[in-house]
Amino acid sequence: MLIHLVARRAAVALLFAVLAASKASAQFDFVGSWAPLATEDIQNDSLPVDYLGLALTDEARTRALSYDESQKSMIERQCAGWGAAYMVLGPFGLRVTSQTDPVTNRVVSFTIGAWEDWNEMIIWMDGRPRPSEHALHTHAGFTVGRWEGGALAARTTHVKAGFIRKTGVPLTDQATIDWRFFRHGDLLTVLMVATDPVYLVEPEIVSKSFRLSRTTLDYRAECVPAYEGHEPGDSIPHFAPDQNPFIDEFMKLYHLPREAVLGYRETLYPEYRKKIKDTYVPPPPCTESCGAAGNFVLRRQ
Amino acid sequence: MRTVFRTWSMAATVLLLLLFLGVLAAPTAVRAQQRGGAAARSARDAAPIDLTGYWVSYVTENWRYRMVTPAKGEYRRIPSSPAALPLINAWDPAADERAGNQCKSYGAGAIMSVPGRLHITWQDADTLRIETDAGTQTRLFHFSQSASAAASQASSGPRSWQGESTATWERATGGDGGGGGGSLRVVTSNLRAGYLRKNGVPYSERATVTEHFDVAPLPDGGRLLLVTTIVEDPVYLIGPYVVSPHFKKEADGSKWDPTPCSSTW
Numbered sequence: 001m002l003i004h005l006v007a008r009r010a011a012v013a014l015l016f017a018v019l020a021a022s023k024a025s026a027q028f029d030f031v032g033s034w035a036p037l038a039t040e041d042i043q044n045d046s047l048p049v050d051y052l053g054l055a056l057t058d059e060a061r062t063r064a065l066s067y068d069e070s071q072k073s074m075i076e077r078q079c080a081g082w083g084a085a086y087m088v089l090g091p092f093g094l095r096v097t098s099q100t101d102p103v104t105n106r107v108v109s110f111t112i113g114a115w116e117d118w119n120e121m122i123i124w125m126d127g128r129p130r131p132s133e134h135a136l137h138t139h140a141g142f143t144v145g146r147w148e149g150g151a152l153a154a155r156t157t158h159v160k161a162g163f164i165r166k167t168g169v170p171l172t173d174q175a176t177i178d179w180r181f182f183r184h185g186d187l188l189t190v191l192m193v194a195t196d197p198v199y200l201v202e203p204e205i206v207s208k209s210f211r212l213s214r215t216t217l218d219y220r221a222e223c224v225p226a227y228e229g230h231e232p233g234d235s236i237p238h239f240a241p242d243q244n245p246f247i248d249e250f251m252k253l254y255h256l257p258r259e260a261v262l263g264y265r266e267t268l269y270p271e272y273r274k275k276i277k278d279t280y281v282p283p284p285p286c287t288e289s290c291g292a293a294g295n296f297v298l299r300r301q
Numbered sequence: 302m303r304t305v306f307r308t309w310s311m312a313a314t315v316l317l318l319l320l321f322l323g324v325l326a327a328p329t330a331v332r333a334q335q336r337g338g339a340a341a342r343s344a345r346d347a348a349p350i351d352l353t354g355y356w357v358s359y360v361t362e363n364w365r366y367r368m369v370t371p372a373k374g375e376y377r378r379i380p381s382s383p384a385a386l387p388l389i390n391a392w393d394p395a396a397d398e399r400a401g402n403q404c405k406s407y408g409a410g411a412i413m414s415v416p417g418r419l420h421i422t423w424q425d426a427d428t429l430r431i432e433t434d435a436g437t438q439t440r441l442f443h444f445s446q447s448a449s450a451a452a453s454q455a456s457s458g459p460r461s462w463q464g465e466s467t468a469t470w471e472r473a474t475g476g477d478g479g480g481g482g483g484s485l486r487v488v489t490s491n492l493r494a495g496y497l498r499k500n501g502v503p504y505s506e507r508a509t510v511t512e513h514f515d516v517a518p519l520p521d522g523g524r525l526l527l528v529t530t531i532v533e534d535p536v537y538l539i540g541p542y543v544v545s546p547h548f549k550k551e552a553d554g555s556k557w558d559p560t561p562c563s564s565t566w
Binding site (some may be wrong): 050 | 527
């Protein structure tokens with residue numbers, strides 16, 4: 001009888017061990033600091049009225065054209081920060097920590113640390129159910145993750161209505177964001193697929209790569225609201241959508257077609273490139289004051 | 302009653318022990334399949350993900366550098382070395398055209414970022430073939446069983462726009478969803494010198510291109526192909542140039558539209 005008991009217990013223990021080992025092999029070490037690589041252009045120069053690379057509904061375009069960046073100078077909005085999507089749109093790196101169950105040692109969640117203008121994001125790994133659709137919506141939203149095909153897959157819901165680009169392109173609280181984190185050696189590539197039934201005709205898909213950092217990165221910074229020209233209670237700065245004074249700025253700087261800058265769906269596919277082939281005229285080479293962020297070679301020969 | 306119980310207990314123990322042995326043997330069998338077994342299985346049979354079919358570029362990033370030809374001299378986001386600057390400023394697309402170099406911006410260092418469609422097929426059991434309609438380029442990814450074979454393959458033959466590519470599957474097992482999955486890693490060298498951007502930002506023939514092909518589901522039921530591309534060049538780059546263009550799966554090749562290379566567009 002004893003031998004039966006021992007055999008049974010050993011078999012069960014081994015079964016659990018092997019299952020755990022096979023599960024672990026599908027996962028990678030996500031914890032650590034990941035430095036951003038600035039080799040891809042997602043938000044361009046953050047000039048007003050730049051909706052390049054987006055597929056917007058007419059409603060979104062109208063709303064975006066009414067946006068005035070001075071809103072961020074309002075004392076009650078200075079520390080509002082940006083939504084979950086800013087993880088791949090913003091300039092900072094990722095500082096990832098994990099929280100484990102003290103009894104089972106299983107990972108309960110990963111936390112991606114906050115930046116000065118972005119709230120920390122918790123990715124729940126314990127399979128907990130999503131809260132009611134009426135639950136609090138926040139900038140970070142509610143994110144549940146799972147390991148899948150060698151990648152960490154996660155979905156964010158319960159986001160607060162906000163923006164998907166700093167130029168005022170809106171996102172509703174009905175938006176969902178699907179994430180995939182792929183690790184290849186020291187490179188982490190984060191894929192974001194954002195869908196919004198109100199403001200996006202097609203998902204906004206952005207991928208951004210980070211490199212493992214040997215030093216701990218920390219982008220937290222205290223936000224201290226201060227007077228920046230707007231008194232509490234002032235009207236909210238905005239434009240009538242058809243009178244936005246910046247509508248041509250980005251377009252003219254780079255000779256870009258209007259429908260591309262205003263986020264029309266067709267501009268995201270190769271056919272559009274062929275369509276504008278005979279009409280597009282590149283901007284002349286820059287020799288001084290080259291763009292908003294010094295984007296050209298300054299003829300250093 | 303006791304006899305029946307004992308018999309059942311014995312049977313349960315035997316079953317558990319069999320399970321025990323099966324569990325012990327399983328990883329060994331998997332490892333055998335990945336090593337010795339993999340030698341017997343072709344790359345096509347061993348593929349953890351299916352990359353075949355038609356894929357279309359979905360240009361949401363680097364739009365200004367990919368969908369139109371940027372101004373001469375613009376190399377922002379590319380870690381170009383000082384040695385590259387005279388070439389960037391001297392870019393002459395007409396001269397490239399005259400010299401028969403109109404495909405310089407369609408080489409392996411840039412081709413996945415050129416807006417267009419991919420047609421991915423298996424040329425044979427161990428060679429994955431990628432055709433592009435933009436520039437009508439063909440890339441061949443050779444799966445090799447040994448590092449030495451891969452090295453000799455990579456250095457053989459004349460230099461070309463697409464170079465020599467060696468490929469390996471990077472397999473994931475288990476996971477919450479089960480079913481494995483994984484990724485394709487491709488290393489390309491033996492390249493002709495080319496452009497990372499249409500406006501003449503160069504990479505040299507000493508460049509190496511490492512790519513990771515990953516697939517992900519889309520919320521509408523579609524599939525996305527993500528190609529993380531790392532270009533390293535000791536001559537014209539001061540650090541790795543990393544981009545990750547992505548593609549949507551298409552049902553068929555009805556939108557396939559081959560267009561020749563152009564040095565200006």
